[in-house]
Structures are given as C-alpha cells and as structure tokens.
Amino acid sequence: MYKTSFFKKSLLAVMAVFLYSCDKDFNAIGDGLVGDDHFGLESEKYDVLAFNQEVTPIQSSTMTPNALGIFDNPLFGTTTANFVTQVGLASYPLKVGDSPVIESVVLEIPYFSHATATDSEGNTTYELDSIYGDKNGKIKLSVYESGIQMRNSYLSNGSQVPQFYYTDQNTDFFNEKKGVRLNDGDVLQNDEFFFDAKEIVNKTIDPDTKKETVERKKPEMRLYLNKQFFQDRILNADASKLAAEDVFQEYFRGLYFNVERSGSSPSNMALMDFAQGVITIKYKAKTSSTTDDENATEDKQILLNLKGTATSTANFLQDSRNPDYQNAITTNVNKTEGDEKLYLKGGQGSLAVVRLFNPTDVLSYNSKGEPVSGANGVPDQLDELRSNSAVKYWKVNEANLVFYIDADKMASTEEPNRVYLYDLTNNAILADYSTDAVSAYGGLISLGSDKRGKSYKIRITSHIRNLIKDATAKNVDLGLVVSQSPTTIAFNALKNKNDIMAAVPRTSLLNPLGTILYGGKPSIPEDKRLKLEVYYTKPN
Numbered sequence: 001m002y003k004t005s006f007f008k009k010s011l012l013a014v015m016a017v018f019l020y021s022c023d024k025d026f027n028a029i030g031d032g033l034v035g036d037d038h039f040g041l042e043s044e045k046y047d048v049l050a051f052n053q054e055v056t057p058i059q060s061s062t063m064t065p066n067a068l069g070i071f072d073n074p075l076f077g078t079t080t081a082n083f084v085t086q087v088g089l090a091s092y093p094l095k096v097g098d099s100p101v102i103e104s105v106v107l108e109i110p111y112f113s114h115a116t117a118t119d120s121e122g123n124t125t126y127e128l129d130s131i132y133g134d135k136n137g138k139i140k141l142s143v144y145e146s147g148i149q150m151r152n153s154y155l156s157n158g159s160q161v162p163q164f165y166y167t168d169q170n171t172d173f174f175n176e177k178k179g180v181r182l183n184d185g186d187v188l189q190n191d192e193f194f195f196d197a198k199e200i201v202n203k204t205i206d207p208d209t210k211k212e213t214v215e216r217k218k219p220e221m222r223l224y225l226n227k228q229f230f231q232d233r234i235l236n237a238d239a240s241k242l243a244a245e246d247v248f249q250e251y252f253r254g255l256y257f258n259v260e261r262s263g264s265s266p267s268n269m270a271l272m273d274f275a276q277g278v279i280t281i282k283y284k285a286k287t288s289s290t291t292d293d294e295n296a297t298e299d300k301q302i303l304l305n306l307k308g309t310a311t312s313t314a315n316f317l318q319d320s321r322n323p324d325y326q327n328a329i330t331t332n333v334n335k336t337e338g339d340e341k342l343y344l345k346g347g348q349g350s351l352a353v354v355r356l357f358n359p360t361d362v363l364s365y366n367s368k369g370e371p372v373s374g375a376n377g378v379p380d381q382l383d384e385l386r387s388n389s390a391v392k393y394w395k396v397n398e399a400n401l402v403f404y405i406d407a408d409k410m411a412s413t414e415e416p417n418r419v420y421l422y423d424l425t426n427n428a429i430l431a432d433y434s435t436d437a438v439s440a441y442g443g444l445i446s447l448g449s450d451k452r453g454k455s456y457k458i459r460i461t462s463h464i465r466n467l468i469k470d471a472t473a474k475n476v477d478l479g480l481v482v483s484q485s486p487t488t489i490a491f492n493a494l495k496n497k498n499d500i501m502a503a504v505p506r507t508s509l510l511n512p513l514g515t516i517l518y519g520g521k522p523s524i525p526e527d528k529r530l531k532l533e534v535y536y537t538k539p540n
Helices: 002-022 170-175 227-235 245-251 323-329 381-387 431-435 461-469
Strands: 042-054 066-073 077-085 101-110 113-118 124-128 131-133 139-145 153-156 159-162 200-205 212-217 220-224 255-261 268-272 278-286 297-305 313-321 341-345 350-356 395-404 419-423 442-447 453-459 478-482 491-493 503-505 514-518 531-537
Touching (some): 042 323, 042 341, 077 170, 101 227, 419 453, 431 461
Antiparallel strands (some): 042 350, 042 531, 066 268, 077 255, 077 313, 101 278, 131 268, 139 255, 153 159, 278 297, 341 350, 341 514
C-alpha cells in the first residue's frame, strides 16, 4: 500500500514539473531561492552603469533618532552633528504655586543600550549602542535656550504647507542662541562630556523610617541645568505664558545642543532618541493647606518634555570632507561610463545612481507596446531582451545585484551593516522590498573569514520580471544608500532638488557611516565588478 501511494505521488510531481515547463507566462518560480545554490539554473550577466551622486542639504526636521557629537572618519572626513528641539510642559495650564523656590533642574535622555551582565547585588553592566568613533571619546557640550521659534507649517498662497528645517542651518540657530550655557554641572557634563555607559543608581532614605530605596535606570545623558534660568523663565513666568502649548512654545523656544572638540581628546558621536528626554524641575512652594505656620512649604515638581504634541526638531550636520572623497562625488563623476569606485555615506553625504542594462538612450514605445529606438538608433540590452522571442519563454527565477566592498580602503574604518536599493526616479520602494524587506530582499553585509565586509547582495527578482514582461515599464534609475533601519522607508526632501533627485531615503540620513564599493566599469577586475546576474529556467 505504501509503495503504491509513493509511486502515485512521484508521478504527480513529474507531471507538475512538465506542465510548468510548458507555461508561457512569467510565473514566480523559485520565489524562495535566496541562497547561492541555484539548482543548475542558467544565469546571464548584464552590464550595470553606476556613478556617484552628492547629497546636498536635506530636510532633517521632526525625525528620530538624531545624531549628536563629532565623528572622525579617516576616509570620508569629519561630521559634526548639532541638534535643536522645542520643549513642552507635561500639562497645561501650569499652576506653579505661591512663592516658588527652585531646588534642582535635571535633563535626562536615555541612550540606546543593552545589558551585558548583572552581578549578585543587582548591578547591571551595559554597553551603549549607536556610538560612532572612539568609545571613550569626549566632546565639549553646550546647551542653550534657542532663539528661533520653530513651526510645523506656514501659510503659502493661502494654504498651509509643512515647514522644513535642513542639515545646513546650524549657523542660523547658533547665531540666535540666547544667554549663557545652561548645563552648568561639573566638567564631565559640559567641557569634557562623554557618553557614559554606567547604570544610573539613585539611593534615597526615608526621613521617618530611615529605609533606603534604590532606583536603577539604564544609561542616560544626565545634565544639571542652571537653576536661576528656570526660576526666572518658568517658576516666575506670567501664568498666561504657561496656559497652552502654542503660547508656551512661542515664549520658550526650545533648547539648542551645540558640540565642539574637547581639547585634544578624540571625539565621538551618538544616535539618540531625544523625544524620550525629560526635564525635571524640583522646587518648594508655600503649602496650600491650612496651617498655623505661614512659612510652611511643600515639595513640588514640574516636568518638561522634549516630545510635545506639536514638537519640532532639527539635526544639523556639518561635513569637513577629505579631498579624495570630495573629488569622487563632485569633480570626477562620470555619468556616461560610470565610476570605478562608488562612495556611499550617510547624513549629508553621497549615494550611488544605478542604471541597469546600460541604457544608451531614452526609448519610447508604439501603440503595440514595441520599443522604438531613440535618437541614436541603438537599442539597449533591455530592448533586446524584450524583443528576443526566445526570452519570452524563459522564467526569471532570481535576479541579484552584488556590490563588492573595496576591502583595502575600508580596512581602517567601521562599515555600515546594511545598504538599501530603491527607485530613485519615483522616490519609492522596489517591488521586492515590499514583498519581504528583511530576509529575501537582502542588503546586509556579507563578511569574509577575517570578519571584515566582503559584499552586499540585493535581490531584485520582481523588479526584473516586471521590466522584461511589461514593454511599457520604465527602466528607472535606482539609488543605493547606506541604511540605518530596514523598516524606515520615508524620504526627506533636498533643500534644492537637482536633475537626478529631489529627495533621499531617511534611513540614509540617520546613518553617519560610509563605505566604498566597486562600480561596473570594464576596467574593474571581473570578480569585483558590479553586474546584474539573472537566473533563468529555459525550456528545452
């Protein structure tokens, strides 16, 4: 009985394979093939044109996380990241109380971190995430009251439009900062500030029971701010200024975080979620209860947060670029033949423009969907594929782009963990990304035996199927950028769009790292050259 059942199942399997081989449509055969074993499928390789593109000032408002610090990259140069944010009261209207006297003002912003060990007494050791540069680096940190009121929108031709702030506006906010530096604690909170990975342990003793309470918190930025400033601006403010958020944010326009080098110390940079930040003002006010002591007071506190209902923020990124990098993305760009090396850098950095099938001209199509050659009369590889009657019966099982890292150049610096390929022409994700952004699509770094990066592989099977099957589908430009998160797919607008692009993926703006990849020029060795590799099933 078992042998008979097995025979029937085997016969059905053979018939199914035969029927697939006769199918004339572009079926999604092998959708799950993401490894290097292609089961004997035939592959074809196609030329790819790729060149560098500078990223000019870009929208950096109202996003998270944000960079703060100074990152020295030996290949790309130095990036200085400053930050500005509005501040909101925890609730409105605020009632301060009578005769308030301030006791302390503390700003707390948690770092991204993970625990590595916990001892028998409950003390936890942490390691900070998203720190770039020397982990023991120091910076000179100054926090000021901002002098510019940030808005979420403005009126233009009778309509409300979004108000953007850009990476190149640091000078505007620096010149308009107000008063003196507010973080006036010890030197480790300002002139020699560092991102401390230590657990925060607060111990308090009840005055009546004498019982000790221990509060433990993950590592965070903790700054003691100027008490007199907050006494004057908050506790002594007119009640009308504390009545509603829009009025308060016009009155108190936020905080501006400025960084400089701390003497000769190496510096570093962190990504931080400022929206989790809280300012706690502790003070005493006359008690509201009936008492014989007219001088009796009670402890109170006010919370200000960095995440109001309409909070605006901006990240300012100033780059001092190395000459080789600057020339590669500006002076020496070859849009006709492509560039030998592709320089990707996050922030206000650079990306690679990728053109598949080495297009020679923009082609149009007639009413039958047949390609019509452009002015030079030369069809490109894609047109040849579409017009090849044999190709019409091939099944596209898998299509990949593999970008090889210039390991010699990158040996001295940290590599980005992921890159991201997208439709640059339309500022959109590719079809493959929407199917499976993390596993099938790829983009993660592939490491060699030396634990250094070797390549990035991206699967674009659905994109290639659509191009070959649909003669009217436009062979759009693709953009390749470094990526901070595979789930961040929003785009940020350029301050001044150009003939190549009008926006850049936010995931690239959030990542300060860079990498150097090999392009698709014939002068590059075959084993490093960028190619489009397509695996087909070809009927006999």
